[in-house]
Amino acid sequence: MRRIFKNPVLQFFTAVTLAGTAISSSAADADAVNDRETQQQQTSENTMQQHPYVGMWVTDDGRVRHELLANGRYDEARGSRESAYQGRYDVTGSHIEYWDDTGFTADGDFVDGNTLHHGGMVLRRK
Numbered sequence: 001m002r003r004i005f006k007n008p009v010l011q012f013f014t015a016v017t018l019a020g021t022a023i024s025s026s027a028a029d030a031d032a033v034n035d036r037e038t039q040q041q042q043t044s045e046n047t048m049q050q051h052p053y054v055g056m057w058v059t060d061d062g063r064v065r066h067e068l069l070a071n072g073r074y075d076e077a078r079g080s081r082e083s084a085y086q087g088r089y090d091v092t093g094s095h096i097e098y099w100d101d102t103g104f105t106a107d108g109d110f111v112d113g114n115t116l117h118h119g120g121m122v123l124r125r126k
């Protein structure tokens with residue numbers, strides 16, 4: 001770096017100013033990335049909240065209960081075991097894919113607005 005100022009005080013203030021500008025710039029970049037990620041997450045959650053399949057789905061005997069949450073997660077209860085399985089899900093058209101937090105995967109199909117076929121079971125909207 002070429003010396004612009006011979007006075008050490010001016011050199012110091014110039015270095016501090018340049019360093020501050022670089023830090024401010026990278027902080028602003030990080031803020032912009034965080035803002036974009038927050039907006040994408042909110043858009044995704046808003047889309048899920050409006051999704052027609054969000055809510056509780058239950059077998060006729062009440063033994064299996066799937067709660068499809070608005071944030072793209074699900075919570076499945078089996079018998080007296082609450083939260084037996086939890087994970088994320090994605091709906092494309094009338095098809096649903098599940099990814100359990102333990103790595104298990106499953107899928108199903110909504111045959112109408114109130115009936116879900118999943119793993120040999122029939123679940124109905126509650």
